[in-house]
Amino acid sequence: MSKVWIKNGSFITMAAGQEHVINGHMLVVDGVIAYIGEQEPHNAEQAEIVEGKGLLFMPGLVNTHGHAAMTLLRGYSDDQTLQVWLQEKMWPMEAKYVDADTRAGSDLAIAEMLLSGTTTFVDMYDRMDQVAQASVDAGIRAFLTRGVIGLCPPDVQTAKLEEAVAFAKQWNGAGDGRVRTMLSPHAPYTCPPDYIERIVAAAHELDLPLHTHMSETKAEVQQNVDDYGKRPVAHLDELAFFSRPALLAHAVHLTDEEIDLLAARGASISHNPISNLKLGSGVARVPDLLAKGVKLSLGTDGVASNNNLDLFQEIRAAALLHKGVYGDPTAVPAYTALQLGTSLGAQAIWHNHIGSLEVGKAADFIAINIDQPHFFPRTDLVSHIVYAANGRDVQHVWVAGKQLVKNRELLTLDEEKIRYEAQAAFERLLK
C-alpha cells in the first residue's frame, strides 16, 4: 500500500458545490484520493509526507486536443498563410517522419506538458503506438487516437481504418488504465461521408468515442456547404457521428442552430483559443456555447500552431479573449475558465474519475509555488491561478498518485536526453 499525505497546503478542489479554496490536508492511498479536508487525516501512518506550505494544490490540467509529435516543428513556420504553413512547411516535414521522430516529438511534448502541469492529454496523429508507448513510459494519462484522412483509394482507406482499430484495441487500458483510445476521422472535409460512416460503425462495435476536427476555418465550412449542401454539424449528425460520445476540436464557426444541435446531442468541444488566433481562424463563440450548455474543454492543438503546451495559457486566453470580443468583462469568469481546464475538461472527454480533488477520484494533481510576487496579495487564489500563473510555476506533479515531477525535475524521464533527441530528429527531418 502506498500513501502520500499532503500536509498543510492550500487546495483548489474544483469539486462541485464546494468552497473554491480550502486550507488543510489530502491523503492519497494507492493512487486514489482517500481524504481531503481541513483536519489532519486518520490512517496516515507510514505515509510519505509532502510539506504543503507555500504551495497550492489543484487537479492536473486536461488538454483535450493536440498532436504531440508536431512538437518537433515548434517555430519551424510562423506567421504564414494557412496554405503556405500547411502545404509548404508542415506536410513536407511530416511526410519524412519515421517512428523515431514521432517518439522524439512525443517525448518532448510529454516532458513539456508534465513540467507545465498537464496530467492528461488527448492526441490525434499517426504512428500512435509511439505516442502510446511514450505515455506509458512517462506515466502521464493519455487519450489517444489514430486520425485518418480519407482522401485516398478505398484499399488505403480500409488499411488506415484497420490500423486505427488495431491501435485502439491494443492500447485501450494500457499503463494500468491510464491510456484510453478513440477513433477519428480527421475532419469532414478530409473524409468522404461513407468513410465517416464506416468509422462511426467501428466505434459502435468497439464501444469507443469519436474525435474529429470541425469548423476550424470559414473556408472549410463553406466547402462543406458546397460539397454536401449543409454545414458540418448537420452533416456529421446525418452520418450518425453524434450517436457516439464525440469530441470536436475547434468548432470556431457555428450558427445558433448548430450550437443548439450540439447541445441536444451532448457533443463535446475542445476550444483551442491560441491556435485559432495564431492561424487566423477566428474566435469560437464560447459564451454562447456555455450559455447553451454545450460540453466545453480546452486544448493547445499541436505546438506548430501555438507554440507551446502550457495549458495555463489556454485557461487565461479563454478567460480574457471573450471578454474583449464580446465587450463584456463578466464573460467567462475566472472560475469557469479554470473548470474548462480541469473538471469540465475531464467531463468533456468522459474521464469522470479525474479533474477534481475529491475522495474516490484518481490522484492526478499538481502543486504551484505561490510564494512568488505575482501571487500576492492573497486576495483570490482562483483569480491568481487564472490571470497570473503559468506552467513554469508548477513545482510538483502526480498522476494516479505517482509523483512524476519533483521540484521541476522529471522523475520518469531524462529531460536532457529528450531535448537532445528532439534536436537531432529535427535536424534529420530538415535534410
Next chain:
Amino acid sequence: MSKVWIKNGSFITMAAGQEHVINGHMLVVDGVIAYIGEQEPHNAEQAEIVEGKGLLFMPGLVNTHGHAAMTLLRGYSDDQTLQVWLQEKMWPMEAKYVDADTRAGSDLAIAEMLLSGTTTFVDMYDRMDQVAQASVDAGIRAFLTRGVIGLCPPDVQTAKLEEAVAFAKQWNGAGDGRVRTMLSPHAPYTCPPDYIERIVAAAHELDLPLHTHMSETKAEVQQNVDDYGKRPVAHLDELAFFSRPALLAHAVHLTDEEIDLLAARGASISHNPISNLKLGSGVARVPDLLAKGVKLSLGTDGVASNNNLDLFQEIRAAALLHKGVYGDPTAVPAYTALQLGTSLGAQAIWHNHIGSLEVGKAADFIAINIDQPHFFPRTDLVSHIVYAANGRDVQHVWVAGKQLVKNRELLTLDEEKIRYEAQAAFERLLK
C-alpha cells in the same frame, strides 16, 4: 571601471538591420555596451565573466503603461462590469492608500517586473515620490508621472498640477539618470479642456513629455463627442497636446482619420492588449496603426486589470490577438511583437539609449534560460521567445550594467519582506 563579459551566449540584439540572432560575446564597460559580436572582445581584462551557455540574452523589456501601486489590488475584483470594478472596488480602496501602501505596492510591482524581465517601466499614479524612491532603491529604470484628475474645484486643480510639476522637477534624472518624468492629465474625460491646456503649457515650460489615457472605451469616446463635439484625438490636438512628445495609453477606439492624425503628429501609443480584453474594452487596431507608421509600444496597465506584470504575455498577446481578430495569420509577425516590447517600446517613450543590444547603448539586458523543453528544437529563437517564453524563464537581469537579478534572486530587494509588506498593506486597506 566595471566590466562584464557575457561569454559564448546567444543574443537577440533587436538592432535595426542586423541578423535576429547572433552567437558570440558582449562586453559591458561602466554600464554601457562596449562590444557585441561573434569574436571574443578585446579589452576584457578583469571583466566579471558570465558564462552564456544555455542562455539567450536580449534587451530588457519596456512596459509603457502601468500603475505600480495598484499591484496591491491584484485579484481583489475580477470579472465585473467597469462600473462595479471602478466605483465599488477600486476607488474605495485607493482612497484609503497612505504613502506606505503606495510604497508596498510599488516594491511588489518592481520585484515582479524585474523577475519577469522588465527593466524599464512607465508609471502614472499619485504619491509618486514613493514610486520614484522604490525605483531608485531597486535600480530599475522608471519613467514616472503624477496623473492628475481635473474633476475638482480650481484650487484643487492647481494644487494637483503644482504637485505634479514639483514631482517632475525633483525626480527627473534621479538614480543616475534612470528616473525620468512626464506630466499627465489622467484622461480627456476626467480633465476639463482648460486644465489640459495648463498642463500642456507646463510641459512646454519644463520641456517634458505628456502621458494620458485615451479612447480606452467606446463610452468615453461618445462622452467626448457629447461634451465637446469631437472625438478625443481631434480634441487633444486642438488643445495642443501633440505639440509635446505624447504617449497615449490604450487608444482602442480609433477612426481611420484619427490614426492618420496620430501618425502625422508623431504621437506614441501604449497598446495594453490584456487589460483591454479583461475589462471588455475591445481590441486596438494594431495592424492598421503599424501600417500607418504610428509609434507603438506595449503596456500591462495596472495589475488590477491584467492581473500580472509579465510583459512577455503582452508581447505574445500582441502577436496572437490581431491575427485572430483580423483573420490574417501574417498580421503582427513575431519579430514585430518583440520590437514592440523592446526597441520600438523604447523609441515610443523617447528612450533611444535603451531597447537594443548595440555598442554605446545602456546595458539593460536579460538572460533567458533556453535549456528547457519549450525552447526546443532550435528552429527560431525569436519565435520561441514570442510564442513560448514567459517571464518565469528569465534567469538574470541587468540595468545600466548592474546585475539586479541573478539566478532568479533579486539582488537589490528583499523579496520575502516585499511579499510580507504587500500582504500586510492589503489587509490594512481591507479594514
